[in-house]
Amino acid sequence: MAKQATETEKAVEFSEAGQKELQALLARYPDKRAALLMVLHLAQREFGWISQDVMKYIAEQLELPYGDVYDAVSFYTMFHTRPPGKYHLQVCHTLSCALRGAHQICQHIEEKLGIKEGEVTPDGKFSFVKVECLGSCGTAPVVQINEDYHENMTVEKLEQFLKTLK
Amino acid sequence: MFEPVLTKDIQIPESQEIDYYLSRGGYEAFQKVIKSMTPDEVIEEVKASNLRGRGGAGFPTGMKWNFVPKNTDKPHYMVNNADESEPGTFKDRLLLNGNPHLVLEGTMIGAFAIRANVAYIYIRGEFAREARIMEKAIAQAYEKGFLGKNILGTGYDLDVYVHRGAGAYICGEETGLLESLEGKRGWPRIKPPFPALEGLFRCPTIVNNVETLSCVPLIINRGADWFKSIGPERSPGPKLFCLSGQVKNPGVFELPMGTNLKEIIYEHGGGLLNGKGLKAVIPGGSSVPILRPEEIDVSMDFDSLAQIGSMLGSAGIIVMDEGTCLVDALLNIAHFYRHESCGQCTPCREGTYWAEQVLRKIEHGQASEKDIDMLEEMARHINFRTICPLGDAAAMPIMSFLKKFRDEFVQHVRAGACPLNSQL
Numbered sequence: 273m274a275k276q277a278t279e280t281e282k283a284v285e286f287s288e289a290g291q292k293e294l295q296a297l298l299a300r301y302p303d304k305r306a307a308l309l310m311v312l313h314l315a316q317r318e319f320g321w322i323s324q325d326v327m328k329y330i331a332e333q334l335e336l337p338y339g340d341v342y343d344a345v346s347f348y349t350m351f352h353t354r355p356p357g358k359y360h361l362q363v364c365h366t367l368s369c370a371l372r373g374a375h376q377i378c379q380h381i382e383e384k385l386g387i388k389e390g391e392v393t394p395d396g397k398f399s400f401v402k403v404e405c406l407g408s409c410g411t412a413p414v415v416q417i418n419e420d421y422h423e424n425m426t427v428e429k430l431e432q433f434l435k436t437l438k
Numbered sequence: 439m440f441e442p443v444l445t446k447d448i449q450i451p452e453s454q455e456i457d458y459y460l461s462r463g464g465y466e467a468f469q470k471v472i473k474s475m476t477p478d479e480v481i482e483e484v485k486a487s488n489l490r491g492r493g494g495a496g497f498p499t500g501m502k503w504n505f506v507p508k509n510t511d512k513p514h515y516m517v518n519n520a521d522e523s524e525p526g527t528f529k530d531r532l533l534l535n536g537n538p539h540l541v542l543e544g545t546m547i548g549a550f551a552i553r554a555n556v557a558y559i560y561i562r563g564e565f566a567r568e569a570r571i572m573e574k575a576i577a578q579a580y581e582k583g584f585l586g587k588n589i590l591g592t593g594y595d596l597d598v599y600v601h602r603g604a605g606a607y608i609c610g611e612e613t614g615l616l617e618s619l620e621g622k623r624g625w626p627r628i629k630p631p632f633p634a635l636e637g638l639f640r641c642p643t644i645v646n647n648v649e650t651l652s653c654v655p656l657i658i659n660r661g662a663d664w665f666k667s668i669g670p671e672r673s674p675g676p677k678l679f680c681l682s683g684q685v686k687n688p689g690v691f692e693l694p695m696g697t698n699l700k701e702i703i704y705e706h707g708g709g710l711l712n713g714k715g716l717k718a719v720i721p722g723g724s725s726v727p728i729l730r731p732e733e734i735d736v737s738m739d740f741d742s743l744a745q746i747g748s749m750l751g752s753a754g755i756i757v758m759d760e761g762t763c764l765v766d767a768l769l770n771i772a773h774f775y776r777h778e779s780c781g782q783c784t785p786c787r788e789g790t791y792w793a794e795q796v797l798r799k800i801e802h803g804q805a806s807e808k809d810i811d812m813l814e815e816m817a818r819h820i821n822f823r824t825i826c827p828l829g830d831a832a833a834m835p836i837m838s839f840l841k842k843f844r845d846e847f848v849q850h851v852r853a854g855a856c857p858l859n860s861q862l
């Protein structure tokens with residue numbers, strides 16, 4: 273119970289830099305709602321994921337009903353409604369990547385990390401999802417880790433790279 | 439001899455910098471346009487070049503720009519579609535990374551031509567790096583005075599902004615994209631009204647693909663006749679072909695529109711991986727009808743591919759070798775469209791769901807021959823009965839795989855398993 277109390281006390285608020293960025297984003301559009309996706313990206317960068325409190329905060333900032341924010345968050349795949357791992361592994365499994373071994377990469381991740389698609393390791397370090405075509409099919413298979421693309425992936429390369437992550 | 443023009447400089451690290459771009463004649467086309475041409479003259483030049491949209495449908499760009507009303511009080515908007523999500527397509531990413539100022543200059547000229555004072559570059563959310571590169575390019579253009587109010591004293595105002603998507607293929611469809619730009623879920627709109635009359639914020643809007651707009655500064659600099667002299671006259675120009683799948687050298691190749699598909703695969707792509715035989719090729723992104731090996735001696739342009747019952751689409755060429763299970767490949771494609779259906783129309787939502795289920799049954803040998811007929815029937819029911827073309831995009835591969843490779847589906851059913859033990 274005590275934990276819950278502290279969580280509600282800690283109000284969600286953008287950092288100073290975040291507030292500035294919010295204003296700059298609002299200036300890009302003739303209405304506030306249009307800034308929603310950009311503001312959600314900003315929020316995800318600041319808070320790590322989009323909790324209900326974050327959605328409420330954004331709704332206030334953009335003068336939107338909470339439902340409109342929730343509707344967008346639930347539609348797009350990139351917004352995390354639960355905390356992802358520190359390293360979020362997104363393996364493309366669409367055709368061009370599948371033809372070049374995406375399945376083996378997925379299998380390797382599941383065995384190595386002991387998690388299935390959509391799960392987070394107990395230490396919170398890794399999460400793993402399969403994603404659709406990342407628009408980089410010429411360097412298949414592709415794994416996006418957080419924002420970065422890792423191309424021409426092999427089980428060995430991935431293994432090596434995961435070792436470097438702290 | 440054809441010389442690449444869109445991708446010539448992309449390997450050079452400085453190619454992202456405005457000073458480098460300026461040293462290569464960058465922004466001369468934009469300056470020429472705002473200083474010495476009227477919007478209609480720009481449209482005429484683009485029309486004369488026969489430039490056709492590189493986003494998939496091949497619609498003539500100049501003609502599209504002409505649909506924007508000339509005397510409205512409403513603001514007009516230019517939107518550069520950098521959503522690039524059709525499986526097998528990865529050309530726009532190359533331009534955003536390696537030639538961001540060309541992408542920007544094309545957007546700016548397009549904006550001028552349709553009398554827009556604001557343009558958005560809609561970049562798929564996963565392209566975080568590309569979004570940063572474009573933000574930087576835009577900032578540099580402001581610094582040089584190419585953007586903002588009263589640009590170079592001409593009286594023309596233009597602001598360009600990056601807008602990031604957040605993971606949804608359907609936002610590549612132009613009206614889904616506009617909804618997404620307005621901060622909503624990417625649900626495509628019923629057309630008409632077309633965006634040229636009622637688009638972003640209900641104002642006249644043009645949506646063009648990254649590669650399409652990147653051709654525009656070249657047309658202004660070198661002239662419509664130069665552009666038209668490359669490839670077939672009715673669908674000319676330099677073209678980025680994306681080659682992926684089981685080929686030795688996958689990648690993007692800039693070649694004249696109309697280059698032979700076989701030549702792209704065997705000469706530019708170095709042929710198949712591990713010297714295997716060819717089984718099938720998808721020539722224009724995963725939604726277009728598949729080709730058999732005997733069909734690939736074809737010119738890669740809009741009209742020639744339409745003639746043989748396929749499409750140039752986004753020029754995403756996916757090569758599959760003799761070891762590929764085409765049932766599994768189609769299952770992979772069907773999964774994609776099921777996952778990406780926005781769910782608004784029943785035939786698309788339900789049809790893509792059931793198609794994936796039935797294909798999974800066939801792949802795992804749990805189906806009967808009747809299921810194959812049912813699958814075909816289902817695809818026919820989706821086709822042309824939906825708000826946006828995603829429904830057709832899901833149905834076309836099913837119909838074409840079954841038409842051209844039905845045997846393989848029947849084999850699965852009879853064997854009660856995948857004969858190739860496929861794991862795509």
Ligand SMILES: Cc1cc2nc3c(=O)[nH]c(=O)nc-3n(C[C@H](O)[C@H](O)[C@H](O)COP(=O)(O)O)c2cc1C
Pocket residue numbers: 490491492493494495496497499519520521522523524607608609610611612613645646647648650651826827828831
């Ligand atoms: C389901 C679907 C997805 C699409 N995805 C894209 C895309 O990722 N990029 C793109 O430029 N066009 C895409 N399009 C085409 C756009 O709707 C639009 O026609 C195009 O951006 C127009 O540009 P153009 O005239 O320069 O070709 C898609 C269309 C559909 C139906």
Ligand code: SF4
Pocket residue numbers: 608625626778779780781782783784786787824825826827828829830
């Ligand atoms: S066809 Fe499919 S993707 Fe397009 S609007 Fe209908 S349900 Fe959505």
Ligand code: FES
Pocket residue numbers: 364365366367368369370404405406407408409412413414525526527
């Ligand atoms: S299929 Fe994996 S990046 Fe396109």
